[in-house]
Amino acid sequence: MAWTRENMARRAAKELQDGYYVNLGIGIPTLVANFIPDGVSVTLQSENGMLAMGPFPAEDEVDADLINAGKQTITELDKSSYFSSADSFAMIRGGHIDLSILGAMQVSETGDLANWMIPGKMVKGMGGAMDLVAGVKKVVVIMDHNARDGSAKFLKNCTLPLTGVHVVDLIISDVGVFKITKEGATLIELAPDVTVEEVRERTEASFSVADNLL
Amino acid sequence: MSKIYPNAAAALEGILFDGMTIMAGGFGLCGIPENLILALRGSGTKDITAISNNAGVDDFGLGYLLTTRQIKKMISSYVGENKEFERQYLAEELELEFNPQGTLAERIRAGGAGIPGFFTKTGVGTIIADGKEHKDFDGETYILETGLIADVSIVKAYKADTEGNLIYRKTARNFNPMMATAGKVTVIEAEEIVEVGTLDPDQIHTPGIYVQRIIQSVNLEKRIEQRTVRSEG
Numbered sequence: 001m002a003w004t005r006e007n008m009a010r011r012a013a014k015e016l017q018d019g020y021y022v023n024l025g026i027g028i029p030t031l032v033a034n035f036i037p038d039g040v041s042v043t044l045q046s047e048n049g050m051l052a053m054g055p056f057p058a059e060d061e062v063d064a065d066l067i068n069a070g071k072q073t074i075t076e077l078d079k080s081s082y083f084s085s086a087d088s089f090a091m092i093r094g095g096h097i098d099l100s101i102l103g104a105m106q107v108s109e110t111g112d113l114a115n116w117m118i119p120g121k122m123v124k125g126m127g128g129a130m131d132l133v134a135g136v137k138k139v140v141v142i143m144d145h146n147a148r149d150g151s152a153k154f155l156k157n158c159t160l161p162l163t164g165v166h167v168v169d170l171i172i173s174d175v176g177v178f179k180i181t182k183e184g185a186t187l188i189e190l191a192p193d194v195t196v197e198e199v200r201e202r203t204e205a206s207f208s209v210a211d212n213l214l
Numbered sequence: 215m216s217k218i219y220p221n222a223a224a225a226l227e228g229i230l231f232d233g234m235t236i237m238a239g240g241f242g243l244c245g246i247p248e249n250l251i252l253a254l255r256g257s258g259t260k261d262i263t264a265i266s267n268n269a270g271v272d273d274f275g276l277g278y279l280l281t282t283r284q285i286k287k288m289i290s291s292y293v294g295e296n297k298e299f300e301r302q303y304l305a306e307e308l309e310l311e312f313n314p315q316g317t318l319a320e321r322i323r324a325g326g327a328g329i330p331g332f333f334t335k336t337g338v339g340t341i342i343a344d345g346k347e348h349k350d351f352d353g354e355t356y357i358l359e360t361g362l363i364a365d366v367s368i369v370k371a372y373k374a375d376t377e378g379n380l381i382y383r384k385t386a387r388n389f390n391p392m393m394a395t396a397g398k399v400t401v402i403e404a405e406e407i408v409e410v411g412t413l414d415p416d417q418i419h420t421p422g423i424y425v426q427r428i429i430q431s432v433n434l435e436k437r438i439e440q441r442t443v444r445s446e447g
Contacts, residue, residue: 046385047315047316048241048242048244048385048388049241049385049387049388050384050385055444056442056443056444057442057443057444058443058444059443062438062441062443063384064244064386064436064437064438065244065245065372065383065384065385065386065436066384066385067241067242067244067385067438067439067440068385069241070440071241071242071243071244071295071438071439071440072440072441072442073438073440073441073442073443074442076384082382082384082385082387083387084319084387084388084389084390084391084392084419085241085267085315085316085318085319085388085389085392086319086320086322086323086391086392088316088319089315089316089317089319089320090320092316093316093320093334093335093336112339120304123293123300123303123304123310124292124293124294124300125290125291125292125293125294125312126291126292126312126314126315126342127291127292127315128291128314128315128316129314130314130316130317130336130337130340130342131314131315131316131317131336134334134335134336134337134338135316135335135336161340161341162339162340162341163340164338164339164340165338165339165340
């Protein structure tokens with residue numbers, strides 16, 4: 001049985017280490033905040049200018065001046081701080097953020113990422129994604145393993161405009177987890193009841209299978 | 215010479231012209247200069263190059279100026295919330311220059327600080343790097359990005375004193391402080407205008423030297439794009 005969105009978010013939460021500063025992208029990555037392991041304290045950065053995001057507000061706490069990068073209303077914590085967009089991206093570009101978790105349209109076997117544009121069709125923009133993948137120490141992608149039409153998203157080479165080159169360290173999809181290093185991509189975990197053969201059928205990228213596959 | 219103007223239209227008088235470049239603060243609809251955008255619409259100024267992280271939504275914020283076709287070109291990082299924008303762009307009625315958000319913020323900061331260009335690793339190997347100078351530092355490749363300035367910056371502050379010292383509030387700060395420094399003329403709208411000596415000088419976010427004109431915000435809507443609350447219990 002392939003992983004659900006919640007399963008993928010839970011798996012991604014295992015990448016969080018105590019003391020980490022973390023930036024979570026919009027969509028499934030945002031859910032990761034719900035599964036932070038016991039005993040692990042992380043600080044969530046929001047690229048619109050905040051460190052230490054709190055939970056969503058109660059009805060009477062909603063404040064139009066306090067939103068996350070997905071434009072959702074949020075709250076502050078005792079340890080929170082606010083700053084400008086220039087300071088925010090100094091943190092990101094300067095390598096001060098430990099982990100970025102974000103979505104993807106395509107990832108290549110060498111860790112190239114495409115997640116911001118479909119020429120002639122979708123014009124939304126990259127937002128902070130290019131800065132995040134260029135500057136954050138570790139980049140984790142959460143994505144459905146295949147597109148809605150069944151085509152592969154984990155490819156030899158991305159066909160869409162890139163967000164970054166050699167930037168993805170780990171892919172968590174509904175079929176399993178892949179680690180990407182200079183040596184190539186390795187399948188290190190499988191979702192329950194998914195076989196290596198099935199993953200190979202649904203993947204264009206070349207990958208090896210870890211000896212200690214989970 | 216007083217920096218305080220009676221209203222938004224008066225504060226923009228004499229500084230607008232067709233084909234001008236305008237920076238507008240805000241992230242999404244958070245921290246946008248609502249009154250000044252409306253006055254810009256009312257002015258009828260055309261062929262504007264607008265530098266703003268986003269393009270508002272169809273019926274609010276900079277979206278107003280797209281509907282009236284006053285904007286010729288946008289320099290932004292993300293425009294996903296505006297369908298009219300997407301339509302005009304795909305129909306080639308509007309020019310668009312996408313900048314990575316951090317590159318955009320730094321280009322504005324640099325422009326205001328008198329720095330004509332800087333090297334960044336953001337965008338290396340992507341279409342953003344096409345045609346830009348590449349240079350290696352310590353074995354890593356960077357691209358040259360240029361500083362940005364504007365004919366007029368319109369900025370939203372929480373509090374301003376009569377000298378133009380500014381304080382922003384929470385995540386409504388975003389692009390506003392850099393834009394305040396990068397406008398040849400910077401016009402502020404503030405939720406509250408106070409006498410000098412009221413704000414703690416140690417808590418000022420933008421010193422008054424960057425600010426030429428100030429108005430009091432009125433009838434702020436402060437629209438929320440994604441009102442999200444936690445379920446109790």
